[in-house]
Amino acid sequence: MSASQPTALIADDEPLLREALAAQLADAWPALQVVAHARNGREAIERFESLQPDICFLDVHMPGVSGIEAAQRIGRRAHLVFVTAFDHYAVQAFAHGVLDYLVKPVEAARLADTVSRLQERLRAVEPATNTDALLEELAARLRPPATQAPLRWLRALVGQTLKLIPVESIDYLRSDDKYTRIAWRDDGGQLAEALIRLPLKELLPQLDAAQFAQVHRSVVVSLRAISHVTRGDNDTADIHLKGRREVLPVSRTYLHLFRQM
Structure with a gap:
């Protein structure tokens, strides 16, 4: 040139x-x-x-x-x-x-x-x-270490209480500036949310890939929490969750995860 x-x-x-x-x-x-x-x-x-x-x-x-x-x-x-x-x-x-x-x-x-x-x-x-x-x-x-075991617990401050959240109870994680918002269900099945001081990109490699999938640059969802997925315009989609009103976006980059729709 x-x-x-x-x-x-x-x-x-x-x-x-x-x-x-x-x-x-x-x-x-x-x-x-x-x-x-x-x-x-x-x-x-x-x-x-x-x-x-x-x-x-x-x-x-x-x-x-x-x-x-x-x-x-x-x-x-x-x-x-x-x-x-x-x-x-x-x-x-x-x-x-x-x-x-x-x-x-x-x-x-x-x-x-x-x-x-x-x-x-x-x-x-x-x-x-x-x-x-x-x-x-x-x-x-x-590259994450090949021998690294998936993360099992996350600590989050909810009000004045330090919560120990089982990763298996998490429905989704969403990037919130330099923090990550976690949505999970407590022992009684009640919906709960908290912010933790760890970026989503640092959390993602520690999660079990068989349970969690990144569906958007700012969203990771538990596959077990998905009720159904609807296709949108411009090669996007929306994820509907079991027992939750939130609708999570699927960007074009990750749409291949739901090609069977």
């Missing part, structure tokens, strides 16, 4: 976040052409192979093929920028001075610094630095 017409791909499983980053890039770097959007790592790889953009903005956590895994496939053929809500992944990469990153929500000042570094790298004659070892290290950090 011509240095005066750099091109980019944005991969994130949330459409609004892809569009927001594209709009911010349009302001920070008008010459940059965003030539492709991808909903997951697999699409990112496919669209990279087809369009060969100069830069790839990759969300670290995507269903299926992660941003790290997509970056491993893309390798040195593009400049990589990770977009993440988790500083510990970002700092690990950036400390090596090889990969750049943006932390959600993306701040204008940070994006401007990233754009400046990318412009310098595009002007450089030398090829991109080999990042294979670093990417493998980051990918390993994303």
Whole structure:
């Protein structure tokens, strides 16, 4: 690609976040052409192979093929920028001075610094630095330990009382900013809710995959709590729960879990 017409791909499983980053890039770097959007790592790889953009903005956590895994496939053929809500992944990469990153929500000042570094790298004659070892290290950090037993209990403060919640009694978990809202049934079958100080993305790998399924970026549901699922417009669906009025969204990314409908 011509240095005066750099091109980019944005991969994130949330459409609004892809569009927001594209709009911010349009302001920070008008010459940059965003030539492709991808909903997951697999699409990112496919669209990279087809369009060969100069830069790839990759969300670290995507269903299926992660941003790290997509970056491993893309390798040195593009400049990589990770977009993440988790500083510990970002700092690990950036400390090596090889990969750049943006932390959600993306701040204008940070994006401007990233754009400046990318412009310098595009002007450089030398090829991109080999990042294979670093990417493998980051990918390993994303994998839960193979021997880790599923989580059995969660502690939550309800009023002034510390509750010990059996995971098997949970109907669903929903992201609430930096917290996670837990909806469960107590010993008497009464519906209850509480907030815990742990992000949903950190909880998810600890849950039993045979019992819980992520159905939206911000929602994980117990399969045993589902009454029925109804299809909506635009490749989405709604989950109706047994004995609860709440309706949980199923985003397009996770609709394949209910393809039999």
